[in-house]
Amino acid sequence: MSQNNSRRDFLLSGLVASGVVTGCATKSNVFEQSFDEQVKPSGKMVKLLSVDGEVIEVDEAYLKPIPEMPTITNEEERIGIPGRKFVMVIDLSRCKSLKKCQAACDYAHHLHPDINWLKIYPMQDAEQTAPYWQPTNCMHCDEPPCVKVCPVDATFKRQDGIVLIDSERCVGCRFCMAACPYSSRIFNWEAPGVSGKIASVPYSCEKSIPQLKGTVGKCDFCPDRARENKLPHCAEACPNGVFFFGDLLEDSVTNGTETYRFSELIKDKSGYRLMEDLGTKPSVYYLPPVNRNFPFENKDAVVA
Amino acid sequence: MENLAKQKIIEDLLPQKFGKQGTIWVIGLLVLCSIGFYAYCRQLYYGLAVTGMRDYASWGIYISNFVFFVAISLVGSLITAVLRLSDVHWSTPLTRIAEIIAVSAITFASLIIIVDMGRPERFYNLFLYGRLQSPIIWDVIVISTYFIISLLLLYFPLLPDLKIMIGFKERNGKWLQKLYVFLGSFWKNTPAQFKITDKAINILAITIIPVAFSIHTVTSWLFATTYRPGWDSTNFGAYFISGAFLVGSGGVLIAMYVFRTHYKLEKYITDMHFDRMGKVVVLLALLYLYFNVNEFLVPAFKMKKSEEHHLLGLFTGEYAPIFWFAISTAMIIPILILIFKKGRKPKAAFVAGILVVVGSWFKRYLIVTPTLLHPFLPMYDVPASYKHYFPTWEEWAIAIGSLAGALLVITFFARIFPIVPIHETIIETESNENETHL
Numbered sequence: 009m010s011q012n013n014s015r016r017d018f019l020l021s022g023l024v025a026s027g028v029v030t031g032c033a034t035k036s037n038v039f040e041q042s043f044d045e046q047v048k049p050s051g052k053m054v055k056l057l058s059v060d061g062e063v064i065e066v067d068e069a070y071l072k073p074i075p076e077m078p079t080i081t082n083e084e085e086r087i088g089i090p091g092r093k094f095v096m097v098i099d100l101s102r103c104k105s106l107k108k109c110q111a112a113c114d115y116a117h118h119l120h121p122d123i124n125w126l127k128i129y130p131m132q133d134a135e136q137t138a139p140y141w142q143p144t145n146c147m148h149c150d151e152p153p154c155v156k157v158c159p160v161d162a163t164f165k166r167q168d169g170i171v172l173i174d175s176e177r178c179v180g181c182r183f184c185m186a187a188c189p190y191s192s193r194i195f196n197w198e199a200p201g202v203s204g205k206i207a208s209v210p211y212s213c214e215k216s217i218p219q220l221k222g223t224v225g226k227c228d229f230c231p232d233r234a235r236e237n238k239l240p241h242c243a244e245a246c247p248n249g250v251f252f253f254g255d256l257l258e259d260s261v262t263n264g265t266e267t268y269r270f271s272e273l274i275k276d277k278s279g280y281r282l283m284e285d286l287g288t289k290p291s292v293y294y295l296p297p298v299n300r301n302f303p304f305e306n307k308d309a310v311v312a
Numbered sequence: 313m314e315n316l317a318k319q320k321i322i323e324d325l326l327p328q329k330f331g332k333q334g335t336i337w338v339i340g341l342l343v344l345c346s347i348g349f350y351a352y353c354r355q356l357y358y359g360l361a362v363t364g365m366r367d368y369a370s371w372g373i374y375i376s377n378f379v380f381f382v383a384i385s386l387v388g389s390l391i392t393a394v395l396r397l398s399d400v401h402w403s404t405p406l407t408r409i410a411e412i413i414a415v416s417a418i419t420f421a422s423l424i425i426i427v428d429m430g431r432p433e434r435f436y437n438l439f440l441y442g443r444l445q446s447p448i449i450w451d452v453i454v455i456s457t458y459f460i461i462s463l464l465l466l467y468f469p470l471l472p473d474l475k476i477m478i479g480f481k482e483r484n485g486k487w488l489q490k491l492y493v494f495l496g497s498f499w500k501n502t503p504a505q506f507k508i509t510d511k512a513i514n515i516l517a518i519t520i521i522p523v524a525f526s527i528h529t530v531t532s533w534l535f536a537t538t539y540r541p542g543w544d545s546t547n548f549g550a551y552f553i554s555g556a557f558l559v560g561s562g563g564v565l566i567a568m569y570v571f572r573t574h575y576k577l578e579k580y581i582t583d584m585h586f587d588r589m590g591k592v593v594v595l596l597a598l599l600y601l602y603f604n605v606n607e608f609l610v611p612a613f614k615m616k617k618s619e620e621h622h623l624l625g626l627f628t629g630e631y632a633p634i635f636w637f638a639i640s641t642a643m644i645i646p647i648l649i650l651i652f653k654k655g656r657k658p659k660a661a662f663v664a665g666i667l668v669v670v671g672s673w674f675k676r677y678l679i680v681t682p683t684l685l686h687p688f689l690p691m692y693d694v695p696a697s698y699k700h701y702f703p704t705w706e707e708w709a710i711a712i713g714s715l716a717g718a719l720l721v722i723t724f725f726a727r728i729f730p731i732v733p734i735h736e737t738i739i740e741t742e743s744n745e746n747e748t749h750l
Binding site: 110122124127128129130131144153156157158159160161162177178179180181182183185186187189190191193194195196197198199221222223224283286 | 358359360361363365366367368370371428429430431432434435437438440441442443445446447448449452534535537538539540684687688689690691692693694695698
């Protein structure tokens with residue numbers, strides 16, 4: 009119902025907007041509806057471009073915000089952003105497990121309190137080597153084992169390299185969780201417990217909200233933000249610039265302040281991918297923890 | 313003289329009403345089913361959070377129960393198809409027992425897989441959006457095929473028996489009579505009909521063997537197509553199938569004993585049957601043991617880092633008690649009992665059968681869950697409850713309820729239809745007599 013309502017509101021406001029556009033040519037007051045609602049002109053004028061190419065001025069108070077709607081169809085979400093191939097580089101020498109990335113991700117995606125899409129593992133490669141923190145999200149593999157086993161095409165690989173989940177199609181068999189060697193998939197064992205407003209947002213694979221009870225979830229590489237040329241939540245939240253996000257086709261990655269040529273960064277700093285031998289071809293690369301910015305301090309015992 | 317023998321066989325084998333014991337048994341099973349149903353309603357309402365499963369142990373006793381059901385259903389193809397095609401006649405009185413075990417087990421295998429789904433109401437997505445590259449879709453296809461062939465293999469040999477039973481109108485009562493007429497009134501015992509069913513049964517018996525192999529091979533691939541230690545094995549298909557034939561034959565031993573003592577069928581399910589079935593179980597247990605040695609000894613010899621935790625967990629770690637219990641009760645002890653002639657007497661064979669089935673159930677649990685609790689990356693950044701798995705009462709209730717349901721189907725089947733084929737028994741006795749006369 010709520011979806012229908014918001015759709016109707018959208019259409020109405022669309023009518024108002026087109027009224028604005030054609031308003032110059034007609035005599036009738038296109039702002040009648042707004043007057044009914046007794047909106048007082050604020051006096052602040054906004055310039056708008058009509059479809060005829062005319063610049064018109066409208067009082068700001070008459071503009072109605074368009075309710076949030078998925079602007080991209082499910083089909084488009086399954087295809088991906090044309091001409092892009094997203095990669096992430098995680099610089100292990102910069103991570104001190106502040107978990108700002110995790111908190112931002114959890115908050116932005118309205119996850120259940122037990123659930124983290126992004127986990128920060130204490131790792132140690134060998135007995136004599138120093139332990140380090142390894143932030144781990146979905147690897148967005150180019151040969152994704154999870155996608156191979158999904159019986160209903162609920163999880164899929166897009167042209168831009170991103171692996172997403174359609175929670176409205178997922179049957180909750182959890183085969184993908186068994187198939188994923190990186191343990192990056194989580195299950196919504198119960199409803200995520202989000203507020204009414206978020207819960208009623210129409211579901212979108214790119215936003216991954218709201219998470220639905222009985223379905224699988226995971227890191228989505230924030231494609232909704234990529235469409236707005238913004239970094240993923242984790243990359244934006246990290247104060248140490250651990251996460252570099254970018255485009256393989258542009259051969260560049262950035263953490264917001266520093267930008268590198270992706271191929272050079274991987275070559276110069278000996279970048280690697282997790283479990284390369286499995287042949288999953290992840291899109292997430294790691295830079296080894298050399299020349300560290302911080303010492304390794306773990307309040308819990310080392311697990312690995 | 314001959315007619316008298318025939319009358320006696322029919323009288324002995326016609327389905328009987330539940331006695332006092334039977335009624336208690338049925339009520340007990342119904343209670344277990346209702347508890348399971350109540351638990352499932354809770355699960356539907358609260359979600360899978362009511363189970364002990366979490367992100368690491370994302371499959372638990374539902375899936376191991378599913379594997380168990382698929383496994384035990386394979387015995388239908390062994391007894392009705394493999395033995396029939398190899399012209400073995402002693403197994404004739406056991407065919408219907410084996411086939412109803414197969415049908416009821418495969419039914420509950422499908423139900424339990426729906427129970428395990430987070431979104432059971434979207435089950436139709438499997439048909440709307442099914443993708444052939446997923447082993448789950450392969451499983452859906454082969455299991456439904458197996459179910460239909462098993463049902464036909466149960467039904468066709470039943471037709472001459474239905475005709476016999478329709479003759480006992482007063483004994484049957486209104487409802488059963490209606491059912492028999494509905495199912496078998498077209499059967500007139502004509503040679504043409506016999507010819508066509510014989511042919512059909514032969515074709516089905518040949519088809520069901522590859523389908524039976526497929527259902528359990530594909531079920532093993534649900535695990536073996538992943539990278540995880542303990543599942544990443546090329547041995548898995550054969551390992552699963554050998555185990556499946558074993559648990560099914562163990563189940564047949566139990567059913568033989570129960571039907572024999574309860575329905576007084578000593579003349580039809582004889583000591584000879586226990587003796588021969590006992591030998592079959594020994595052979596199958598040795599075969600399964602062989603695959604177990606392959607499955608565990610070879611990786612243990614290498615002790616790859618990724619497999620080490622998993623293997624040590626089974627051999628000496630937290631799963632060691634269940635592991636050695638399963639190995640000894642499913643294989644070693646039954647072999648030791650059944651290898652001796654005395655051990656193949658009905659009562660001892662019955663005990664061996666129970667051991668096989670119970671041990672095999674736990675074996676399935678060990679195949680599913682310990683692997684999931686040994687992921688490649690450490691278990692970290694999750695609540696403490698995620699790192700262990702113990703089924704909740706809801707899971708136990710649903711799993712036990714499904715087992716009770718399968719038994720209930722078999723029980724009601726034996727109440728409605730003759731559990732030992734009447735017509736085929738008559739034919740067998742006649743041909744035996746002819747042979748002795750010659």
